[in-house]
Amino acid sequence: MEGRVRQCFWGIAHRCLDFLYPRYCIFCLQNIQTTDSLHICESCRHELLPRDSMSSCQRCGFSKKNDAQPGVSSLMKGTRCSHCWNRKFLFSNTKCLWNFQGLPREWIHKLKYHDGEYLVADLGKILVRNSEWREYLSSAILVPVPLHWRRYWQRDYNQSNLIARAMAKVSGSSVTSLLSRCKFSQSQTELRGHERFRNVQNAFSLNCKAKNIDRNYRIILVDDVMTTGATLQACATVLWENGFKHIDVATLARG
Numbered sequence: 410m411e412g413r414v415r416q417c418f419w420g421i422a423h424r425c426l427d428f429l430y431p432r433y434c435i436f437c438l439q440n441i442q443t444t445d446s447l448h449i450c451e452s453c454r455h456e457l458l459p460r461d462s463m464s465s466c467q468r469c470g471f472s473k474k475n476d477a478q479p480g481v482s483s484l485m486k487g488t489r490c491s492h493c494w495n496r497k498f499l500f501s502n503t504k505c506l507w508n509f510q511g512l513p514r515e516w517i518h519k520l521k522y523h524d525g526e527y528l529v530a531d532l533g534k535i536l537v538r539n540s541e542w543r544e545y546l547s548s549a550i551l552v553p554v555p556l557h558w559r560r561y562w563q564r565d566y567n568q569s570n571l572i573a574r575a576m577a578k579v580s581g582s583s584v585t586s587l588l589s590r591c592k593f594s595q596s597q598t599e600l601r602g603h604e605r606f607r608n609v610q611n612a613f614s615l616n617c618k619a620k621n622i623d624r625n626y627r628i629i630l631v632d633d634v635m636t637t638g639a640t641l642q643a644c645a646t647v648l649w650e651n652g653f654k655h656i657d658v659a660t661l662a663r664g
């Protein structure tokens with residue numbers, strides 16, 4: 410009963426606030442009527458629903474629809490695809506919320522390059538409704554991919570840290586920044602394939618927060634986008650070399 414009264418109170422409060430300060434969708438600028446999302450309208454929100462996990466590779470998250478080698482993908486069905494069958498990734502599973510295109514791509518750009526810290530509240534609302542995601546993120550330590558201090562100074566926040574915190578809130582897992590970025594490297598978006606792996610080689614190190622952490626814990630590396638997997642592999646290598654053997658990955662999108 411108490412819960413219903415509280416729900417009713419917040420419903421009225423939201424309606425009053427919406428009357429005084431109307432909210433508009435960040436994508437299509439339509440007036441937002443729903444309380445399910447703070448910055449995205451009903452129809453745009455539909456395009457931000459989690460993608461079907463059955464249509465992607467369990468190990469690297471690559472969308473099987475984008476698989477360029479159909480013969481190989483059918484052979485590798487299950488845990489590996491043509492993108493990762495010959496890669497020695499040190500993480501076992503990868504879960505990505507969206508494919509890196511359309512509105513998800515725009516959403517991530519706003520988050521990263523347009524002071525989009527405020528958008529993370531909507532991410533929590535998307536994740537909390539998906540039991541598959543809540544289960545995947547539970548019973549783990551979420552480790553955001555760190556930014557170099559120079560990049561952090563420019564942006565004022567680490568988007569991976571914000572994403573990890575939203576993920577922790579819906580799953581009950583904790584966020585611990587076990588890694589530091591010790592090398593300032595060129596942005597990965599300007600590079601291709603093997604250049605990306607070389608660019609982030611030795612870019613990360615384990616920091617003092619890892620000292621008392623049980624090495625048997627499951628670690629989930631959190632980043633905004635996975636493209637070749639070079640950054641996540643560089644992070645996983647540091648964790649692996651320091652005794653963590655149960656490493657998974659969660660990102661917002663898969664390129």
Ligand SMILES: [Zn+2]
Nearest residue numbers: 434437450453
């Ligand atoms: Zn919209």
Ligand SMILES: [Zn+2]
Nearest residue numbers: 466469490493
């Ligand atoms: Zn794969």
